[in-house]
Amino acid sequence: MKINFREHIFSLILTPLIIIICVISYFRFMVYRDYIVEYEGVCDPLVDKCFIGCEDDACTTEYYYTLIQKYAHDLYKECGNDVTDCEEANICLPDDRECSIVYCDVEVDGALCSIPTNGLDNLQNDINVDVGEEDLLQDNDIDI
Amino acid sequence: MICYLFSEPIYFLFSSDVPALLYYTHIPATLIALFVGFYVFWNGKQFLLNRLLFVISIFFSLWTLSTLILWTNIHSDFMMFVWSFSGLILGSISIFCIYFMYVFLSKKDVSVRLRLFFLTLLSPLLFFAPTSLNLSGFNIADCDAFNFEWLPFRIYYSLLGAVAMIWIFILLVKWYRISEFAFKKQIVLMGAGIELFLFSFFGMEFFATYFTKIGLFQDSELELYGMFGMVIFMTYISILVVRFKTFNIKLLATEALVWGLAILIGSQFFFIDVPLNMLLNAITFASSIILGYFLIKSVKKEVKQREELAELNLELNDLLKQRESLVHLVTHKVKGSFTRSKYIFAGILDGTFGDINEEVKRRAQQGLDSDNGGIDTVDLVLNADNLQKGAVKYEMKDFNFKEEVERVISEKELSVEAKGLKLEKNFKEDNYNLLGDSFWLKEVVNNLLENSIKYTKEGKIIVGLNKSEDKILFYVKDTGIGITEEDKKNLFTEGGRGKDSVRVNVDSTGYGLFSVKLIVEAHKGKVWMESNKEGSGSTFFVELNVA
Numbered sequence: 001m002k003i004n005f006r007e008h009i010f011s012l013i014l015t016p017l018i019i020i021i022c023v024i025s026y027f028r029f030m031v032y033r034d035y036i037v038e039y040e041g042v043c044d045p046l047v048d049k050c051f052i053g054c055e056d057d058a059c060t061t062e063y064y065y066t067l068i069q070k071y072a073h074d075l076y077k078e079c080g081n082d083v084t085d086c087e088e089a090n091i092c093l094p095d096d097r098e099c100s101i102v103y104c105d106v107e108v109d110g111a112l113c114s115i116p117t118n119g120l121d122n123l124q125n126d127i128n129v130d131v132g133e134e135d136l137l138q139d140n141d142i143d144i
Numbered sequence: 145m146i147c148y149l150f151s152e153p154i155y156f157l158f159s160s161d162v163p164a165l166l167y168y169t170h171i172p173a174t175l176i177a178l179f180v181g182f183y184v185f186w187n188g189k190q191f192l193l194n195r196l197l198f199v200i201s202i203f204f205s206l207w208t209l210s211t212l213i214l215w216t217n218i219h220s221d222f223m224m225f226v227w228s229f230s231g232l233i234l235g236s237i238s239i240f241c242i243y244f245m246y247v248f249l250s251k252k253d254v255s256v257r258l259r260l261f262f263l264t265l266l267s268p269l270l271f272f273a274p275t276s277l278n279l280s281g282f283n284i285a286d287c288d289a290f291n292f293e294w295l296p297f298r299i300y301y302s303l304l305g306a307v308a309m310i311w312i313f314i315l316l317v318k319w320y321r322i323s324e325f326a327f328k329k330q331i332v333l334m335g336a337g338i339e340l341f342l343f344s345f346f347g348m349e350f351f352a353t354y355f356t357k358i359g360l361f362q363d364s365e366l367e368l369y370g371m372f373g374m375v376i377f378m379t380y381i382s383i384l385v386v387r388f389k390t391f392n393i394k395l396l397a398t399e400a401l402v403w404g405l406a407i408l409i410g411s412q413f414f415f416i417d418v419p420l421n422m423l424l425n426a427i428t429f430a431s432s433i434i435l436g437y438f439l440i441k442s443v444k445k446e447v448k449q450r451e452e453l454a455e456l457n458l459e460l461n462d463l464l465k466q467r468e469s470l471v472h473l474v475t476h477k478v479k480g481s482f483t484r485s486k487y488i489f490a491g492i493l494d495g496t497f498g499d500i501n502e503e504v505k506r507r508a509q510q511g512l513d514s515d516n517g518g519i520d521t522v523d524l525v526l527n528a529d530n531l532q533k534g535a536v537k538y539e540m541k542d543f544n545f546k547e548e549v550e551r552v553i554s555e556k557e558l559s560v561e562a563k564g565l566k567l568e569k570n571f572k573e574d575n576y577n578l579l580g581d582s583f584w585l586k587e588v589v590n591n592l593l594e595n596s597i598k599y600t601k602e603g604k605i606i607v608g609l610n611k612s613e614d615k616i617l618f619y620v621k622d623t624g625i626g627i628t629e630e631d632k633k634n635l636f637t638e639g640g641r642g643k644d645s646v647r648v649n650v651d652s653t654g655y656g657l658f659s660v661k662l663i664v665e666a667h668k669g670k671v672w673m674e675s676n677k678e679g680s681g682s683t684f685f686v687e688l689n690v691a
Contacts, residue, residue, distance in 0.1 A: 010243075010259045017270050021232070024274040029224040036281030036292065037145050037220060069281070072145060072220065081219075083284065084148045 147287035305346030337380025344373030402436030
């Protein structure tokens with residue numbers, strides 16, 4: 001049976017393209033995991049400037065976190081499907097292709113940030129030794 | 145990677161972490177779209193318009209399925225895979241809606257150039273869909289990828305929705321101006337349906353995402369309301385199918401209604417939690433299916449009978465036309481034969497063929513009388529037929545009705561005397577001028593008086609005239625055989641002859657009183673008959689308007 005290309009130009013071009021896109025997408029996301037994953041990493045408010053999150057709507061219980069971005073392929077190798085209780089998920093490893101840990105920035109995030117206790121001690125010390133305040137507020141982003 | 149803050153869905157699509165509205169908006173809309181799309185496609189696969197509607201319903205269903213997956217699932221790999229098609233699906237809906245409207249309005253396929261242009265519009269969505277220019281990452285804490293969508297890509301496919309709305313609107317206005325009235329109604333219905341669908345679908349989707357992105361809303365719940373647009377669109381499509389047979393489908397309104405209700409009730413199974421409600425819904429669903437089945441069956445039977453009747457009516461009309469031409473042919477032939485023999489008998493009587501003896505003269509006179517009677521009968525039938533068809537043109541003039549009555553009486557005096565009857569006039573002094581056709585009203589008087597003479601064996605005939613303000617009442621009262629209650633029903637009907645009338649007058653055609661009725665009614669008058677109170681006989685009344 002002869003198919004008139006001009007008559008069916010729309011479906012003859014569109015259908016194979018959609019199939020190709022499905023295959024590419026499948027391999028990119030499902031097989032190679034070629035994308036960035038963002039999640040909340042463990043953060044110690046005593047040491048770092050953490051984001052403050054609420055456990056419930058009334059915000060009766062708070063928790064502290066950092067924002068971590070990792071390449072999904074690497075993260076999967078390090079932790080499997082679940083990042084909770086995975087030590088490697090909270091740090092950037094030398095083999096990670098893309099990894100960043102974002103700490104809270106008071107200038108940007110304001111009240112969402114916790115000020116570390118030792119930071120307050122340092123602040124007191126800084127005042128005493130006349131150290132610039134900008135050191136306390138600097139961005140703590142770590143990029144590898 | 146799984147979204148660790150959310151729980152795994154049950155049966156792939158059911159999760160307690162999503163708004164209940166999600167299922168209520170998505171499932172009925174999808175089922176209705178799929179049902180209508182598939183029904184239209186199945187009943188007219190060969191029509192491009194049907195195929196395009198099916199494609200739109202498939203893309204819409206893919207969209208609802210993908211949003212259901214994105215709302216309920218927690219596996220980032222799979223969600224990224226599904227999310228990557230969002231733009232392509234939305235863009236395809238826009239382009240196919242434009243394509244669909246072109247075919248609906250012009251009733252033919254678009255040019256190859258335009259189809260290539262459609263592909264060109266879709267190409268950025270096709271080529272960038274699996275790349276980082278569409279999606280680059282996923283937030284497993286929030287379980288979405290809003291912050292990793294490339295803004296120009298997102299704007300592009302949202303813009304395609306707006307372009308589709310404007311493009312279709314321009315097409316609608318253009319075609320509405322040049323189309324015939326009947327098609328204009330279809331344009332309005334289809335236009336309203338598709339524009340409402342595009343507006344609610346793309347508008348809600350755009351605003352939901354935009355407001356979520358700028359932090360005004362916590363999630364994009366607003367987009368759920370956009371799904372109602374498809375239900376509206378499919379309702380308009382159903383109206384077009386039922387009323388205008390669009391898509392070349394014969395569908396009864398009852399069928400559409402029953403199936404629509406069944407889908408709505410059936411889709412409730414997906415979002416009912418309480419077992420008792422589930423049971424009640426199951427009973428309602430089963431009842432609506434069973435009752436709907438019988439309802440459709442009986443309506444179909446009725447429709448079939450109606451169609452058969454309509455067909456029979458058409459056949460009957462054809463037969464009537466054939467009969468009419470046959471009657472005309474026969475009557476003209478018969479009248480021609482009567483006329484020819486009439487002139488022969490007349491020639492014999494006036495000596496054209498030489499001297500004849502008394503016996504031949506008597507026989508020739510009988511032949512002439514018989515021919516005259518035959519010609520009168522044929523004329524009666526022909527006149528009745530012409531009057532019934534409306535082929536007679538009345539010349540309405542002011543004339544004295546009483547004079548015409550007097551003229552008929554004088555013409556009938558001989559035959560009245562010959563039967564030994566007495567003819568009395570009962571005319572009240574007044575002006576009997578009226579507006580009408582004197583020739584045909586004389587025929588009325590002639591007919592009624594002729595009937596009275598024929599059906600009265602002995603006694604008298606009274607012809608009367610009365611006037612009251614703007615009405616003239618003419619009547620003929622006789623002491624004839626009268627009319628039975630059964631025969632009264634057939635009076636004034638076409639070919640209506642009473643049993644007694646046939647016995648008394650074998651030449652009765654049944655067209656005399658029928659003609660009288662047609663002529664009187666054409667003069668906006670009334671004709672009726674009453675049996676005499678004082679004994680045998682009857683009275684025929686004719687009431688005419690003066691002006």
